[in-house]
Every structure is written in C-alpha cells, then in structure tokens.
Amino acid sequence: MRVMIFGATGMVGQGVLRESLLAPDVEQVLAVIRSPTGVHHPKLREVKVEDFADLTPIRDELTGYDACFYCLGASSVGMTEADYTRVSYDYPMAAARLLAEIDPQTCFVYVSGAGTNPQGRQMWARVKGRTELEVIELLPRGYAVRPGMIQPTHGVRSKTRWYNAIYTAVAPAIPLLERIAPKYVTTTDRLARSMLQLARVGFPRHILENADLR
Numbered sequence: 341m342r343v344m345i346f347g348a349t350g351m352v353g354q355g356v357l358r359e360s361l362l363a364p365d366v367e368q369v370l371a372v373i374r375s376p377t378g379v380h381h382p383k384l385r386e387v388k389v390e391d392f393a394d395l396t397p398i399r400d401e402l403t404g405y406d407a408c409f410y411c412l413g414a415s416s417v418g419m420t421e422a423d424y425t426r427v428s429y430d431y432p433m434a435a436a437r438l439l440a441e442i443d444p445q446t447c448f449v450y451v452s453g454a455g456t457n458p459q460g461r462q463m464w465a466r467v468k469g470r471t472e473l474e475v476i477e478l479l480p481r482g483y484a485v486r487p488g489m490i491q492p493t494h495g496v497r498s499k500t501r502w503y504n505a506i507y508t509a510v511a512p513a514i515p516l517l518e519r520i521a522p523k524y525v526t527t528t529d530r531l532a533r534s535m536l537q538l539a540r541v542g543f544p545r546h547i548l549e550n551a552d553l554r
Contacts, residue, residue, distance in 0.1 A: 342405045343539065344370040346392070346435060347412030348377050351492055352451050355528030356409045356535060357384075363536055370405065372398070372435075392431040395438050407447040407539035408439055416464035424464060429471045436475050436482065447481040447539045454488040454550055476546045483538055488550035491527045526553050 343360055347353035348371040360369045361381050371377050371386045372395075387401045392412065395402065414427045432450055439446045450471060455462070458469030472484035534553040543552070 341366050341407065341539065342368045342370075343407045343409060343536075344372060344402065344405045346372045346408070346410045346432075347451075348373060349375060350411055350413065352413075352487075352490065352528060352531065353409075353411035355493070355532040356411055359529055359532035359536060360409075365540070366536070370401070372402075393426065393434050395434055399438060399442070402438065403442050405443075405446065407449065408435060409535055409539075410435060410448065410450045413451065416467075421463050421467070425467050428464070428467045432471055433474060436478055440478050444479065445481060446479065447542075448475055448479045448483070449535050449538055450475045450482070450484045451535075452484045452486045452547075454486050456484070456486055472547060481542065483543065483546050483548065485531070485535060485538075485548045485553060486550060487526050487531050487553055489525045490531060491525065493527045493529045526550055530554060 341363075343366055345353055345356055345360065348357045357369065357371065357377065357379060360366050361379075361383050366383065369381075369384050371384065372389055372392075373386050374389065374392075376386060377384070387398050389395060389398055410432050412427070412431060414424070416424045416428075419427075436448050436450075439448060452468045452472055453464075455465055456468040456472060457465045458473055460466050460469065475482040475484060531553055534548070538548075545552075
C-alpha cells in the first residue's frame, strides 16, 4: 500500500506518519509539506507545495497512491471564518478534487473532530461539517474521522503551544478518563492505526466518531 499524508508535521500527522512507516504493508509514504518533517526513512518521500489550495504543480507527484490521510488543520481560535474556511475547507477540498480526478477509488481520510456539525452554532463545526459532506459525496472511499480528546504518544507534540500546555496539564488524568469515558479519548498512535485500517478494509459508515477509532 502506498499512502500520502497532508499535515505530517502536525500532532495527528506525526502519529500517522510514524504508524505508516512502521506498518509492514505500507511500502511508500509521501508527505506533502511546506516544511520538512525532519524524519529520515527509506519509505518516506517528501514533496513541497507552495499553496495547498492549488496542487496542480505537484499533480504528477500524487499519482499511484492508494490512500490519502488529510491531517492538515488549524485551531479556529483567533481566526476569521474566511481564514478558517481556507484552511479547513479550501485546502482539503483541493486535495480531494484532484485525487478524484487522478483515481476516484483513492481512499481519502479527512481528520475532522468531535462535535462537527454542518448546521452547528460554532463556526469551526459548520466549516468542518461542510468539508466532511463534500469529501464523502465526491469520493466513494471518502471518510471523515472525528476524534475526541487526543493524547500525544511516542514523543508527538502539537505545533500549537497552548495545546501542549493543556496536554501536559491533563496528562495525569488521561488513564482515569480512559477508564470512565473511553469513547471520548484516543491517542495519536491509536487514531493513526484506525486510519490505516480504514484504508485497508473500509468501514460501514463514512463518518467515524471517536468510539469507532479505538
């Protein structure tokens, strides 16, 4: 299996990259990046893109892959709806549309979030909800995963400083949360393995909640 990852330097993307490189059935990993991952591995190849909304300059680089794990995202805190829409709708839809042209059977896994709702009151939930629906409509093997609280593992860290502060503060409580509310908590490695399994065998539903990702 050949997979590509958008957002391989982010918290979720780091986990997906690690697990993809470890998976025996993954023969090649392509990281679509703006800045290098800093990871060196025989399976890994990186391609730099200037604008995630226009992937036509690297179209040929994206051919021949079985799955795309779209982990690129941003916190909505301090962002206008227009700016957030560019990152969380325009960028992933540019990738999904191009891959639909290259190979409509590509498995496309969009990392969304718990609470996403296209009719929701919160701006981020509406934007991500719209993206989910259009990815699923566009690609027969399009999926949206909605993780809840994600515990970073194996040295993974968020690029957002205040996320790291929160994770550090709540880390001692994670084992308790896993016991009393397991459907709301996952880890970067567990989420990544679930996404790889989606690419291998699919799932009866195209939107997976946190409980489905354990």
